Amino acid sequence: MNTENVWVIDDDKSIRWVLEKAFKQAQINVTTFESADEALELIRANALPPNAVISDIRMPGSDGISLLKQVKTVHPDLPILIMTAFSDLDSTVAAFEEGAFEYIPKPFDVDTVIERTRQACAAQREKTKKPVRHNKTPANKPTHEELIGDAPAMQEVFKAIGRMSKSKITVMINGESGTGKELIAQALHRHSPRSQQPFVALNMAAIPHDLMESELFGHEKGSFTGAQSTRIGRFEQSNGGTLFLDEIGDMPATLQTRLLRVLADGQFYRVGGQSPIVVDVRIIAATHQNLEELVEQKLFREDLFHRLNVIRIEAPPLRERREDIPMLLEHFLEKAAVELNETAKTMSPEFKAYISALPWPGNVRQLQNTAHWLTVMANNNELEVADLPKHNQDLPIQVDTDWQAGFRQWANKALHEGETNLLATATPAIERILIQVALNKTQDKRQEAARLLGWGRNTLTRKIKELELD
Numbered sequence: 438m439n440t441e442n443v444w445v446i447d448d449d450k451s452i453r454w455v456l457e458k459a460f461k462q463a464q465i466n467v468t469t470f471e472s473a474d475e476a477l478e479l480i481r482a483n484a485l486p487p488n489a490v491i492s493d494i495r496m497p498g499s500d501g502i503s504l505l506k507q508v509k510t511v512h513p514d515l516p517i518l519i520m521t522a523f524s525d526l527d528s529t530v531a532a533f534e535e536g537a538f539e540y541i542p543k544p545f546d547v548d549t550v551i552e553r554t555r556q557a558c559a560a561q562r563e564k565t566k567k568p569v570r571h572n573k574t575p576a577n578k579p580t581h582e583e584l585i586g587d588a589p590a591m592q593e594v595f596k597a598i599g600r601m602s603k604s605k606i607t608v609m610i611n612g613e614s615g616t617g618k619e620l621i622a623q624a625l626h627r628h629s630p631r632s633q634q635p636f637v638a639l640n641m642a643a644i645p646h647d648l649m650e651s652e653l654f655g656h657e658k659g660s661f662t663g664a665q666s667t668r669i670g671r672f673e674q675s676n677g678g679t680l681f682l683d684e685i686g687d688m689p690a691t692l693q694t695r696l697l698r699v700l701a702d703g704q705f706y707r708v709g710g711q712s713p714i715v716v717d718v719r720i721i722a723a724t725h726q727n728l729e730e731l732v733e734q735k736l737f738r739e740d741l742f743h744r745l746n747v748i749r750i751e752a753p754p755l756r757e758r759r760e761d762i763p764m765l766l767e768h769f770l771e772k773a774a775v776e777l778n779e780t781a782k783t784m785s786p787e788f789k790a791y792i793s794a795l796p797w798p799g800n801v802r803q804l805q806n807t808a809h810w811l812t813v814m815a816n817n818n819e820l821e822v823a824d825l826p827k828h829n830q831d832l833p834i835q836v837d838t839d840w841q842a843g844f845r846q847w848a849n850k851a852l853h854e855g856e857t858n859l860l861a862t863a864t865p866a867i868e869r870i871l872i873q874v875a876l877n878k879t880q881d882k883r884q885e886a887a888r889l890l891g892w893g894r895n896t897l898t899r900k901i902k903e904l905e906l907d
Contacts, residue, residue, distance in 0.1 A: 441558045446470045446492040446504065447520070452543075456491065459547045465554065473499035477507055486512050489557040491541075491550070494521040494532070505535045514564040516557035520545065539816060552881045555907070556816050563818040564780065584620050585765055588758030590751075594621060597750050602628045607700075609685075609745050610723040612752025615802030618723040619683060621752055625721055626679040634678030639671050642684035649692055651708050660709020672705060676716045685745065686726035686737060697741045720745065723752075755797040755804065763789040765801065769808030779812055787873050788820045795829060822877040869904050872897065 443465055445456045453469040460467035468487070470476045473496055480486065490508065494501035501519050508515055516538035532540050538557045541550060584594070598621070601608070608625060610618045619638060626636045644652050655670030671680055682688075688696065699705045700720065704713045722745045731737035755762060763784060774781035784792075797803055807829065815824040844863075851859055875886035887897040901907055 440466060441489075441555070442466045442468070442487040443554055443558075444468050444470065444476055444487045444490045444492075446473055446476050446490065446496070446501075448472060448493065448496045452493070452520075455547065456550065459551060460554075463551050465551070472496055473501065473504040477504060480508055480511055486515055488516075488561050489538070489554055490515065490517045491554065492517060492519060494519050502532065502535060505532065505537060509536050514561060516561050518550075518553060518557060546882075548881065548883060553816070560816065560818050584617065584624055585768055586758055586761040587764065588753070588761045590753035590758050591761060594750060594752065597748070598624050598628055601625060601748065603630065605629065605631065605719045607719070607745055607747045608721045609728075609747070609749045610721065610752055611749060612723070612725060613754050613800055614725050615800035616752035616754055617801050618752050619681060621750060622679070622681040622683075622721045622723065626681075626719075629679070629719070631678050631719060635675050636679050636681065637671050637675035638681040638683060640683040642687040646689045646692075649689065650695065653692070654695070654705050654707055655710075656708035657710045660707075664709070667707075670707065672699065672716050672718055673714060675718050677718075679719045679721060682720065682722045684724055684726075685722040686724040686728055686731055690736075690738070693738045693741050697738065697744060700741075700744045755800050759793045762793045762795075762797070762804065765804055766792060766808055769805045770812060773809045773812040777809075777812055780818065782811055782815060782817075783819045785819050785821055787870075787877070788822055788824075791822045791877075792825075823880055865904055868900060869906065872900060872904070872906060 443460055445453055445467060447453050448471055457467050457469055492501045492504055505517050518539045518541055519532045519537045520541045520543055522543040539553050610621050612618050653670050654672060655668045656664050658664055658667045704715045706713055728737055728742055732739045732742050771781045810826055817824055848859060871890060875889045879885040883897055884894050887894045
């Protein structure tokens, strides 16, 4: 069992007394200081540092920010929790800029301080065990973003890419926003005979309609007001390679007609141009819209739809590939750690189960953004459900409601394999899951968690100790 040593620094005697009593009750060794200068003297004398420091921010002599700066120069991995009754934006930002582990506003909940301190001590132990990550691309890693997934829906995508690896056939990619349609297009190009030629991407929804024609086909000097020089369009830029037209459903009707001609003839005119330009371009289009419905509504040309929809690939949403979610998030956490020069976060089993049940309406893009958020904001090295952004925790989760069938299957399998005393295995496991879920729901407020479980607080405390959940 790890012995935790904590320093508490506060000029308020009552605060020191309350925290000293609370830490001793929690079986955490504690040393208190009336000023930051006292603690700094020990640091300068090369005294054995604690596992964590809790300091007020405004005190006579050296303040909490000054303490933070000086301690970090000697012990950069020592977690420091800053307390203050003056919880303003500038102080908060300053504390985190200087490397504070946590910022605790007064008045505080004692249980919260104890819990955050345990997390700080655990983080400090992890950092001393793990090597520092450096901000560089790992050896033997591809420089491009790869598609990741073991789910059957993703395996179908991989198969389609493989089948078209020798082809220059036109492809339509359908999928919700954030499902990685451009990554699929890049993979189609990279695994094609055109892989050494340009891959050019254009998002139709991001370009004003009056500029779209010039963007695609280019223009001649003087063809319109502001055309001070000849401009090469995306079709010419991608000659010999692949042109990816994202959100093709947003293309205006007049431009749909011009695109159809290019697909039919392989040639076009720049805006204001007199001579045809011949190109050899593979078209990959993508959309989150239902193009068949747009065709029925006369908003999209039917003949262009059939030209583009030669081969269709469906980019599956995350809710249809839930088994891939932990793997994807682990990948994004490692990537974010390298980009931000941080230690990569890991995930607890409960965290993996929870994120796999979330709906993720923003799909892979939302998952990637969450990885960056967790890398910056989460205190724990091993992520728990409570570390997720609040809006993620409030989303409805998809769970298998027939848990009794799964439990019955486990019991039958265990008996078939000759196991005995099943209650001794199952009961602690069930209690452990229920306690962890309740504590996550209440953000570690034990009184409230006990109420949700139908226990008294003392019973919950005893069970946490018995199950070694601390």
